[in-house]
Amino acid sequence: MSNLRTLVFFATPAHDCSYIPGRQATTMFVDPRAQVDKRLYSQLTSLGFRRSGSHYYRPHCEHCNACVPVRLKVEDFMPDRSQRRVLKKNSDLTCRMVTASFTERYYDLYSRYIEQRHSDGDMYPPSREQFTSFLVEGATDSWFLEILDQDQLVGLAAVDKLDEGLSAIYTVFEPSYEHRSLGTFAILWQIEEANRLELSYLYLGYWIAECRKMNYKTRFQPIEALRDGHWQVMDQH
Template sequence: MRHTLPIAPQFYVTAPQSCPYLDGRKERKLFTALQGEGAQRLNDSLSKQGFRRSQNVLYRPACAECSACLSARINIDDFTMTRSQRKTLKRNAGLERRATSPWATEEQYALFRRYLEHRHADGGMADMDTFEFAAMIEETPIRTRVVEYTDCETGDLVAVCLTDVLDDGVSMVYSFYDPDRPRDSLGTYIILDHIEIARENRLPHVYLGYWVPGSAKMGYKAAFSGLEVYVNGGWEKKRDSSEYSAQLHPLSNDPISEQVANIALPDGRPLRALKP
């Protein structure tokens, strides 16, 4: 009798490169392709294990000497709006939300370029052309929406978020906004509105990407109550930021082979269970 093993995703590791969040450190990513009929289930499962999506790839930090990057999400039931966040909602009351299929437009790209030039001129996306932008928006094998925010008075597009719909929440893949409206705190507003989107769809979480203790670029995520981080194979309520300093220790990571073996597939089995 012939026996065959279930088809499992293959995982790879990138070469070390400069960390965009912490000076003097190197980053590596563990990644796998997101394709085929099981793409949605795989994305749902790995998102719960700290992975993020970029086009048709799922990735998670796998640095040799650091584990400071922590996947973060907001637990909707534990979220309470602050006074400052209420003011942000009030200031943006004149914006209209529209969720569409993932289709790139010239108006989106123009806003994206302005955002990068003002906020991330030296970042990894600074040289992204219109075709690469279209690929970022449109190359998705799962349930994805482009959430646009327009000014009701002028009709101008002021903010955009590429958003995945998971079985337990919405994942904010990438957002950008008008850099000429700093007082409106549009980045915070987009998150607040995604909390509302999750509530409207009875989904318990909003996935924010990675929170990095000690990185000024990521500090804004810690301002949201109900924040949970993925640590040592499970989600926990975020503690005081200083308590995560040990994550910078070179012995804080398991070997890559062990990390991969412990990844759970959509049916709940770890990858190690598929080994012959």
């Protein structure tokens, strides 16, 4: 089994940045041949890495530090008025955690979400292979949060369990349920789940000040950012 001292890392060639137009990006990733168990995955996450299928990566751009890893200390979180409204609005929904896997039911929801909400993004057009390689392959204590309106699947969130927290990987929802704010609801549910499991953190991936789609992450307070190798509460002023 690999460990931090034996890992080999690679860097991609510069490519167009997916988040900031006009910029070039470079990504560092762990050697795909490495055997990454839950303990090592947890250590990598605390160092700012993310998982996409079987790949563990983090931005490694020479002249840009815009992508900032962020996490929430769940025991200190108090929902604001807007978040309390989201919880109340969705109190009629049922949530359950199931082992991450491929089903046509999951893929149908994923496909509708990508086609209707992200047709201008890197993940369009969706495919079954894409769903599997992104959300199912490489699973290490990986789960799907099902959000159900009676028997209808209206939301699906990929969640990884780490040694000291949960990692929110990706969330999709029924486009016609946009008014329910299910993306926010999924995060609020994961915060509650981390508390129930007596875990300290919910890792939320990267926050980018110049990317409007990332703004929702700073609405969960107090949020911590990894800067210069240290996690610290992010200054919002």
